[in-house]
Amino acid sequence: MKNKMFLQMRPDLKEVDRISSDIYDELVPIVGREKAFIVELVVIEACTNIVKHGCIKEDSQIDIELSINQKNIEFTITDEGTPFNPLLKKLPDLSNLEELKNGGIGIYLIRNLSKKVSYKYSEGKNRLKILL
Structure with missing residues (x-):
């Protein structure tokens, strides 16, 4: 069984x-509440970062393409914001409360909840591919 979804949204937190x-x-x-919750959380974190920090134009779109089967959920989030590779960002020290104030929890969650995360910037677009 394989399902695909394609969604578009404006760069707005209500849209996220x-x-x-x-x-x-x-x-x-399709995959149950737990796996669906993890996907929802990862989408929230990635798209919130794009909206808040990506310098994306208001008239741009954020595209989310999901491919679902019984074992894996793979999705790609594409935006036209400032190039940013979250895989190069140093993960926060979770034991240091002061460091946590500087952000990075979303990227930490994405990287730790995923089986694989890859990033590519091409043709003026960020492409974050996540395998859960």
């Missing part, structure tokens, strides 16, 4: 909430 909730609702019957 709406899209992540839609993804969760669609995935629950």
Whole structure:
């Protein structure tokens, strides 16, 4: 069984909430609540970072493409914001509360909840590919 989903959203935090909730609702019957929650959390973290820090234009779109089967969920988030490779970002020291104030928890969650994360910048677009 293989399913595909393609979603687009404006770079807006309300849109992040709406899209992540839609993804969760669609995935629950296919992969169960736990896996759907993890996907929702990763989408929220990645898209929130794009909206808040990606210097993305208001009239741009964030594209999310999901491919779902019984073993894996693979998705790609594409945006036209400032080039940013989250794999090069140093992970925060979770024992240092002062360091946590500087951010990085979202990237930490994405990298630790995923089986594989890859990044590519091409044709003016960031492409974050995640395998859960």
